Amino acid sequence: MELKAKAKINLTLDVLYKRPDGYHQVEMIMQTLELADILHIEESEETQIICNHPFVPEGQGNLVYKAVEELKRYCNIDKNVKIHIEKNIPVAAGLGGGSSDCAATLKGLNKMWNLGLDDDTLEKIGLNLGADVPFFIKGGTQLAQGIGEKLTPLPSPPPMWVVLGKANMGVSTKEVYSNLNLENISKRPNTQSMIKAIETGDIKEICNNLCNVLETVTLKKYSTVRNIKNRMAQMGANGVLMSGSGPTVYGLCNTYDKAVRIAKNLETLTEEVYVTKFC
Numbered sequence: 001m002e003l004k005a006k007a008k009i010n011l012t013l014d015v016l017y018k019r020p021d022g023y024h025q026v027e028m029i030m031q032t033l034e035l036a037d038i039l040h041i042e043e044s045e046e047t048q049i050i051c052n053h054p055f056v057p058e059g060q061g062n063l064v065y066k067a068v069e070e071l072k073r074y075c076n077i078d079k080n081v082k083i084h085i086e087k088n089i090p091v092a093a094g095l096g097g098g099s100s101d102c103a104a105t106l107k108g109l110n111k112m113w114n115l116g117l118d119d120d121t122l123e124k125i126g127l128n129l130g131a132d133v134p135f136f137i138k139g140g141t142q143l144a145q146g147i148g149e150k151l152t153p154l155p156s157p158p159p160m161w162v163v164l165g166k167a168n169m170g171v172s173t174k175e176v177y178s179n180l181n182l183e184n185i186s187k188r189p190n191t192q193s194m195i196k197a198i199e200t201g202d203i204k205e206i207c208n209n210l211c212n213v214l215e216t217v218t219l220k221k222y223s224t225v226r227n228i229k230n231r232m233a234q235m236g237a238n239g240v241l242m243s244g245s246g247p248t249v250y251g252l253c254n255t256y257d258k259a260v261r262i263a264k265n266l267e268t269l270t271e272e273v274y275v276t277k278f279c
Contacts, residue, residue, distance in 0.1 A: 001025035004036040005104035007095040012189035014081040018019030023147045032139040035276040036065040044082035053087035067102040092170035094244030114242040158201045166272040167224040176217045176245040207239025218246035235262045
């Protein structure tokens with residue numbers, strides 16, 4: 001079986017408060033992209049995870065391995081698989097690659113093993129693996145609340161090209177959240193305005209409402225991320241924002257030619273540049 005695990009970006013990301021359980025209450029709108037990892041799954045005598053990217057752990061240290069074991073426990077079955085991950089989504093980039101791989105694994109094994117689990121059940125299992133995993137079960141455009149597990153599907157926005165520029169570094173999500181000063185955030189997303197812009201297909205208003213409060217931490221600490229964002233804006237992207245906790249910045253473009261022109265210009269700032277689109 002061959003599966004696609006798609007990347008995501010955050011059109012909005014707001015952190016409302018820190019919960020008593022230590023998690024942060026969030027409200028964000030996420031969108032999947034055509035850029036995707038490819039997972040090859042086959043039956044095996046023992047579970048093996050293999051990846052072509054040197055920074056992705058293989059075996060039990062990989063979240064995909066944990067996804068296999070979590071599904072086996074939930075369904076009380078004793079089967080094993082060999083999964084080869086062809087990594088196309090940048091690692092530790094704020095694009096949800098690991099979570100998407102987990103979700104694709106759950107969906108793929110549900111079909112391969114004829115388990116008959118519905119999406120709600122797969123989302124419940126996925127939440128034990130990571131807060132973003134439930135989103136990737138359905139993908140598309142969704143409003144995520146709680147710690148990311150309360151999901152509301154939204155209409156698809158108008159087609160747009162997306163330029164991704166990842167600074168040559170990894171950013172710790174945990175570190176970004178721990179340095180977030182909730183009392184010192186001057187601009188927060190207007191979630192309802194973004195939803196309205198998506199529903200009406202208003203590209204200009206979608207771009208005007210892009211907002212991510214985690215930029216207050218990452219852009220301040222990492223000048224390269226800030227420079228990538230500034231360059232995209234200077235080059236004429238319709239809207240520019242950091243995805244997740246970074247370090248990837250994306251630019252929305254209404255034409256393919258504009259996206260390619262911006263991408264080529266970004267190559268002087270960072271090696272990892274991609275052109276993709278909403279899906």
